[in-house]
Amino acid sequence: MYGRKAYQLVKEFTNSESGQLTGFNDDLFAQVIEDCKEHVLKLQSLLRKMQEEGSDNQTTKNADHFGALMHHLALVRNKRCLMAYVYNRAEVVQNLGWTIDLVLPLEIEEKLSISEKEYFKSHSKTLKSYMSDLDIDLAVDMVPPKDPYIKVRVLEEIGNVVLSDQSANLTRYAILFLRRTDAEQYISQGKMEELTG
């Protein structure tokens, strides 16, 4: 059936949890484009046939006309599926720039296509330069803190780090009080967790 592969492509996007990505399916993507090329060929041959018979595609509603129409519709449909696939993935990639720093973790990076990687890089670069122009970090928590310090547990070995108010040795499983603004980036990267109570 027409548009089947394009449908599978879009379907695959929904299989991932919202806000997460599955690997870019180069193979299926190329297959859909291949489908499109086939439709174009058939569409052209039908139109040529009509021209040779001297009938006008605008007015004659014969079998060739409807054949061409169906190929045209399939093309439009395939295009929409391809665009939606790329567009929706790009939105997720864009959000990455807000939540994690310039360096992508390996498990995410391998899921992106080459142009998506580039898109991520330039998007987060733009974001960074905008924030430095404003001199405000827009990615911080919107709720004002009750206490500038929070208690965190380190989940991954980080090592000696110079923070804004102290230099701390962030070894694994260490529990310490850090400035919220310092801890925030580590938490969103999954290297620390906040402890409450």
Place this chain on the structure above:
Amino acid sequence: MANYYDIDDILADEELVPAVFLEAVNGVGLFESNEANRVEPRSKVELPFWLARELHLRQAVSVTIPPCFNKKTREEIGADGAHVDLRSRSSYFYELGCKIVQLMGDKSIGSLLLVAFQTRYKEVLIKAHTAASSLTPKFLSSLTKEETKLYDAAKSSTAAFKTWRMGGPRFQKAAVLGRKRKPIGGE
């Protein structure tokens, strides 16, 4: 028309609807067995909605109401809408219904959708707010896409309310990095 990039709208458009060709069509290989690449008038086919709609508007095919809106389903929904397995009929029951109404002008589907949604809405919210999801797999598998979203939204808002009341952690690992760990100090 819905958003061009709307994934759900695209998927809903793929639902099959029965149709009968009114015109002959050349150069189209709809059936694998058909070597002549030609569809004869009066052939009965199931077409995805995106194709059927356009052809119907151009009077090349005549679309009939899909089986998920047949008499049997109507009776079941009338009897007890909350426990009908709508997903097995169509994952996009409501979306497809709305599209069909626009195309065919069958007024009775509109009220059917409304009744179905009203009775099921209540049930979905009650289940989402109270029962643990492990207790309701059968119920969950009968929901359409739209209802599953509603269920998840209700679930997550209950969870958010609980964290707010208990004063849970403000910060969490970025969602893209995978499932978040269960907060150890949170419970």
